Every structure is written in C-alpha cells, then in structure tokens.
Amino acid sequence: MSWDLVANVIIAGVLTGLVYGLMALGLSVIFGVVRVVNFAHGEMMAVAMYAAVLLFDRWGLDPFLAMVPVAAAFFALGYLLQAGLINPFITRPEHSQFMLLVAVAIIVVNALLIAFGPDARSVQTGYQLESFAAGKLLFDAARVYAAGAAVAAAALLFAFFRFTLTGKAVRACADNYLGAKVVGLNVKHLYALTFGLGAACVAVAGCALSVLLEVTPALGPGYTLLAFVIVIVGGLGSMSGALVGGVLIGASEALAGLLITPSAKSMFSFGLLILVLLLRPQGLLGRRT
C-alpha cells in the first residue's frame, strides 16, 4: 500500500467528513439550545437528498443551487415542527421526547418508501468525474465543492450566533432558560428558530451529499446514528466540535475501510463513540457542565 493511496483516502474522508460535520452541526445546535435530541435527524437528511434529486430530475437544477430553496423550505418545516410538535414536549421526560421524534422518523422514512420506492436515486452532473490534482494527490471536484458548501454554511451559522442580536438571544436561551424568559425573550419562538436553522444545516448537507452518494429511503436511520456519533465525539452542544468530529469520523471511517474492510468501518466509529462516552462524555471539544 503506497502512501499516496492512503493520503488520497484520507483527503476524500476529510472532505466527506466536513459534509457529515455540517449535518451533525444541525443536531448539535438543536440539542445545545432546545435540549432535545433529534432522533429524526438522518431521516430529514434523506428527505433533503430526495429534494435535491427531484429538483435535478424536474428542472435540471444543480444540487449546489438547489441548496438555497431546499434550505429555505427546511427552515420553515423545522420552525413549524418545533413550534407545533416539540415545544409542548420540552418539559416532558426524555423518553417521551425520544418517542415523539422516533414517531416522526418512522413516518418520514416510510413516507419516502411509499413515495419513491426502495430503489436508489442519484444525480448525474458533469463535475462528478472530474478531479483536481496536486502532484500525486487527487481532490474529487464534487467532494471539494460539497465540502466548500458545508464550510460556508457552517461559517454563516457561526456568524449568525456570534454577530447578530437574534443569535445572541438564542445563546442566552441555551445558557439560561429561566433567565432568558425573565428578561423577556420569546423563548418558544427562539427555540423554533433554532430548530429551523438546524434543519437548514441538514438541507445544505443533504443537497451536497446527493452529489456524492445515491439516496435510498433506508439511509435515514444510519445517518441519525452517524450524526449522534459525530456530535458525541465532538461534544454534544459544541458547534466547532461537530465539524471536528465530522472530519475525524470521515477520515477514520475512510481509513478503516481501506485498512480493515469497508463493511466494518462503522464498527470503528461506534467503538470510538463508546470510548469517548466513557472517558470524556462531554466530547473532545465540549465543556464540562
């Protein structure tokens, strides 16, 4: 095994990992603020991928352009989901919240199955076969664009939380629910806004991923688990942790696929998840509460 093969596998893993990281960022933001674990996260991702495929089939819209309308639609859906369904559940026990979102997940996966059937769908664009070369290193064009879109979306989200007043208000809700209410913030609206933003992250990640992978309805649960692994490893509720976790999991899964066997690569991630949960439950970049 030559070093450039290993390096190329790592590059591909890191680039894909950034897209996974954006998906996990959505989960992490939702948990960090609303304190609800979104068990329907991967299922939402599958919906976004189907949206990208459909827009491409109907109007030939490139998935990277489709991101904008899909993200807007997901923001609205996420807002409504939180405002309508989840807000009444924020004071209920954890297993109750969990079952609510599992119910949503079951409905979404099987609605996709009814609508599109079990066969894989994909997008064919010109740049999927292109790649940039730097010496012996190869960068797949599609992967580079996808990772770039993921980083841009994450940067926008960071900027929103850092520099806008609304972003600051959301962070205040996350820090102190009661305090935020006392100073007169509309916490329910901000929660819904946060869920909407998390859903928009998923939408961008899903559109980007539709260029790299085929989509089937069965993808959902796997991505939910992947998002859990990434946010736990990076630190549940930590924004930069989600991206770092995504890169780490992306690269290590790619390497495990090369060195051991591709079908065992998720075993590696779950093993890592167990280790992190036991030794550093707040995650690599998380703060101890």
Add this chain to the structure above:
Amino acid sequence: MNRRAWVLLSGLGALLVALPAFADSYVLSVATLILYLAFTGQAWNVMMGFAGQLSLGHALYVGVGAYVAGGLFFHYGLGPWAGLWIAMLACVAIGAVIGFLAFRFGISGVYFALLTIAFAEFTRIGFDHLRWTGGPGGMFLKVAQRDQIDLAHFRGPPEMYYYAILAICAGALALCAALLRSRAGYYWRAIREDEEAARALGIDTFRWKMAAVMISAAMTSVAGVFYAFYYNNLFPEQVFHISKSIEIILGPIIGGVGTLFGPVVGAALLTLLGDGLTELLAAFDWEVPGVKQVFYGLVLLVVVIFVPNGLWPPLARKLGLRR
C-alpha cells in the same frame, strides 16, 4: 389488585390457554407474536419503567440470546434447555459490562441511551463479520417437523411455541409483579423518580441499577432463544437492527411505561392494528411497503401527544381495577 382484577385476569388466562382449540394457524401466529412482543416489552420495562434507565439497544440481548442458543444447536445439536442458560449468562455478562461502564462513569439520560445504541450497533456489525454464525448470510436452524413434538430440542408444531411463549409471558408477569412488591421494586422507583434523593436516603443506586440491567438482560435473552427456535433463521441485519430495539419499546410506551399490564396491552393493540391494516390494504389491493409503518408512526405520535402515560392507566380506571 382487587377481586375484579383477579376475575378478569383468570378469564383472560383461560381464554389464552383455550385459544389453540378454536383458532386457525393465522390467529395462532398473531397471538404468538403478541405474546412475544408483550414479553420483550415487559423485560425492557424492568429497566426503563421500574428503574428509569432508558435502553434503546435491547435488540442486543435478543440477538445475543438468539445467536448463542441457535449457534450451540446449529453446531453441536445442543437443545435450548442447556443453551438457554448459556445465552442468559452471556446476556447478563454483557448487560453487566454496559451497566458497570455507564454507571461507574456517571453516564445517564440521553448519553446512557446513546451508549446502549452504540453497543447494539457495534455488536450488529461484529456479527456481520463473525464466521461462526454465518456472517451477513445468516444462520438457519433445521426447520421443525410440524407433526411431532421434540421437547428436548424444542422442535414442534406452532401450538407448542404458542404455549411456550404463553408460559414465558405469564412467568414474566408474575416475576414483575413480585419485583414491584419487593425491596428492589421500591428502590428502583425511588431511583427512577429522583436518583439524588434515593442516594441521600442511603440506597446503593449503583448496585440496584446494575440489578435492573442484569435482570432485564436475562429476561430479554429468553426472548432471543425463543426467537431463534421459532423463526429458525437469524440475520444480524434483522435481529440486532435498531428498528428491532424500537419495536420492543413501542408496546410498553403505548401501553404505559412502568405499569405491569402496559406492555401487554400495547403489544396487543399494535399487533392487532398492524395486522388488521395489512388485511385491509390487501383487500383493497394496495400493498405498498411502508404503509403499515407509517400507520405505526401515527399511532405512536397520537399516543405520545395525547396519552403520555400510556393507555393502560386510564383503561384500568375504566375497568374499575384502580381508583
């Protein structure tokens, strides 16, 4: 339990014992499935309903129980009467390891739930690469002769399996009733309601949480052994899959977490509704995969939103079993 409850329960028991006399094989298979899910729900309920520890990876114990007993039968012809104990031992050991790691490192709530998923998925992929059990291609036990009963190897007609799971279910119900009245039951509920307060009262929370996990794992392993010998084929993608874990907990959640009859009521309701819907769709020639699951999801959504404590508590009041 008051007198009315005893009358109703013995009536139900008599009906179930007499069922094979007048039911056809389809009804019997549905009844077997209901009892199987009622039992796994009961086992999960010990951990979550009694002790408040949310496990989302109970398929792990079903799978390990099934594969250990099934593998011993497949490779060495060892019947389930011996295999059961080995399977149970394996599951208790796994439960003890997970419980020890989680509780020793102070993992609870969402993190504990995710840890149980992680262990179940880890094992699922592990079994995909295990040569001894046939890997992803599955393991197939020799199908039973339907006309003769071989109790030693637990091979026989559907009636035998029905009575076996009925007995297991009745045993689990009695065990859970006894547990709830025992010292452990009170300690568990104290831990479930407020762990800090329970510890302040001097309850060794670590020890009792461990006990809940191990008892629940042992019970679930029995379901796994039954699964192996009833269905005769095992695939890691099926027995260990997270959808199986969710299937296990649907019954108790819909019936009522922490109640004795909730898992039974929930399993019966879900299975009957699901099968009724399948029949209905078949009658209308609209057999699209996924419809039944969407329906499950909707039922779950409605129950979780409008009857958060499950259907059994209000039902018990209606029947006059409880004040």
